[in-house]
Amino acid sequence: MNAAAKAARGDPGKSGNPEHCDNPGETERDRQGEPAISAENRVPAERILDVSGPTYWIRRALWTAPAATLGRFQPYREFSIGGQPRPSVRRLTGGGAILHDQECTLTLIAPTGRPPFDRLAPLDLAHVAADLWRSALSSSTSLDESIRVRGGTPSEREQTGVENCFLRTSPFDLVLRPRAKGARPEKVGGLALYRRGGQLMVQSSIRRSETGLSPERDAGFARRLGELLRAGSIVESDLPQEIKVSAEELVARRYGHPEWNRRR
Amino acid sequence: MSNTPDDRRYASSHEWALEADGKVVVGISEFAVAELGDLVYIDLPEVGASVSAGEAFGEIESVKAVSELLSPISGEVMEVHTELEDALDTLVDSAYDDGWMIKIKPSKPEELKRLLEADAYDRQLSDEGE
Numbered sequence: 001m002n003a004a005a006k007a008a009r010g011d012p013g014k015s016g017n018p019e020h021c022d023n024p025g026e027t028e029r030d031r032q033g034e035p036a037i038s039a040e041n042r043v044p045a046e047r048i049l050d051v052s053g054p055t056y057w058i059r060r061a062l063w064t065a066p067a068a069t070l071g072r073f074q075p076y077r078e079f080s081i082g083g084q085p086r087p088s089v090r091r092l093t094g095g096g097a098i099l100h101d102q103e104c105t106l107t108l109i110a111p112t113g114r115p116p117f118d119r120l121a122p123l124d125l126a127h128v129a130a131d132l133w134r135s136a137l138s139s140s141t142s143l144d145e146s147i148r149v150r151g152g153t154p155s156e157r158e159q160t161g162v163e164n165c166f167l168r169t170s171p172f173d174l175v176l177r178p179r180a181k182g183a184r185p186e187k188v189g190g191l192a193l194y195r196r197g198g199q200l201m202v203q204s205s206i207r208r209s210e211t212g213l214s215p216e217r218d219a220g221f222a223r224r225l226g227e228l229l230r231a232g233s234i235v236e237s238d239l240p241q242e243i244k245v246s247a248e249e250l251v252a253r254r255y256g257h258p259e260w261n262r263r264r
Numbered sequence: 265m266s267n268t269p270d271d272r273r274y275a276s277s278h279e280w281a282l283e284a285d286g287k288v289v290v291g292i293s294e295f296a297v298a299e300l301g302d303l304v305y306i307d308l309p310e311v312g313a314s315v316s317a318g319e320a321f322g323e324i325e326s327v328k329a330v331s332e333l334l335s336p337i338s339g340e341v342m343e344v345h346t347e348l349e350d351a352l353d354t355l356v357d358s359a360y361d362d363g364w365m366i367k368i369k370p371s372k373p374e375e376l377k378r379l380l381e382a383d384a385y386d387r388q389l390s391d392e393g394e
Contacts, residue, residue, distance in 0.1 A: 092330065122300060122326050
C-alpha cells in the first residue's frame with residue numbers, strides 16, 4: 001500500500017470522565033504522509049472511526065493522482081479529471097461526488113457524547129462543524145472575514161441529480177464573500193457527515209487555490225481545528241500500524257473492488 | 265401529550281420494536297424522523313440477513329449526514345419494507361405504522377425487555393431537550 005496521509009487524535013484527558021472534561025487533553029494528529037490512491041485514502045478514516053472512542057482524530061490526505069469519491073448512495077459513474085478517466089471510490093459520507101486533485105482533504109472524527117457534537121439532529125451537527133471549519137480557515141489563512149458559511153435553507157433533496165459536490169449548494173458550504181455587488185458567493189469548501197454509534201465523521205474538501213492552503217499549511221489548519229475543539233495537546237503521528245493493517249484489509253475486501261464501488 | 269405508542273419498546277438510539285405474530289417489527293421514532301430532517305436515501309438489509317442488538321442494520325441519509333440504523337434486537341431479517349426506498353415521506357407521515365423498516369425473527373427474545381417502555385423513552389426525550 002502506498003502509505004496514505006496521516007491523521008491526528010486527541011484524548012479527552014488522562015483522568016476524569018470524558019463527558020465532564022472541559023479539556024480533552026492530549027490530541028494526537030496524524031501527520032500528512034505520502035499521497036495515496038483513492039481507495040487507500042478513504043478507508044483509514046473508516047477504521048479510525050471504529051477505534052477512536054473518546055479521542056478526536058484529524059486526518060489529512062494527499063492524492064497520488066486525481067481521483068473521484070462518490071457519496072454513499074450516489075449512483076456510480078466515473079469522471080474524467082485532467083482529461084483522463086478516473087475510477088471512483090465510494091465514501092462513507094453522503095452528498096455528491098468530489099473530484100480530488102489539489103484540494104485539502106481533511107477528516108475529523110469526534111465523539112458525539114459531549115460538546116460541541118452532543119446533538120442528534122444532523123443539521124445541528126452540520127452547523128457546528130461548518131462554524132468550526134470557518135473559524136479554523138479564517139484564522140489559519142489570510143482569508144479572515146472573507147470566508148463565511150453560506151447559510152439559508154437546505155435544498156439537498158432537490159439536488160441529488162447534481163453529481164459534482166462543488167456544483168451543489170448547501171447552507172453549510174464554506175463560501176467567499178462576493179467581490180462584486182450581485183455576484184454569487186464562491187464555494188470553496190464542502191462538508192459531509194457520517195454517524196456510527198457514538199462517533200461522528202466530518203469529511204471536508206477545501207479548494208487550495210481560493211483559500212491559500214497548501215500541503216505545508218494544511219497542518220496549521222488542522223492544528224487550529226484541534227485548538228477550537230479545545231484539545232489540550234495535539235500530537236502528530238503517522239497512521240498507527242494496526243489501522244494501516246485493518247485499512248488494507250478493508251480495501252482488499254470492499255473499496256478496492258470496482259464491483260463494490262459500483263453497487264448503486 | 266405524548267404521541268409515543270405504549271404498545272412497543274424503544275432503544276435509546278430512537279429505534280422502536282413491536283412484537284407481532286412471533287416477529288419483531290422495527291422502525292424509528294417520530295422524534296428521530298423529525299430530528300433527521302429531509303430524508304434522501306435509505307439502505308435496508310436483505311431478507312435472511314442476521315442482525316445483532318445495538319449493531320447497524322441499515323443506513324439513512326438526510327441533509328448533510330448519513331446515520332446508521334441500529335437494531336434493537338438480535339435475530340434474522342424476515343421481511344424488509346423495500347417500498348420505503350422510494351417513499352421516504354412515509355416515515356414522516358407514519359413513523360409508527362406504515363414507516364416500519366424490517367421484521368425480525370428474534371434469536372434472543374429477552375432482549376426486548378431490556379429496551380425502554382414508552383414513558384421511559386419520553387423521559388429520555390425530555391432530557392434531550394425535546
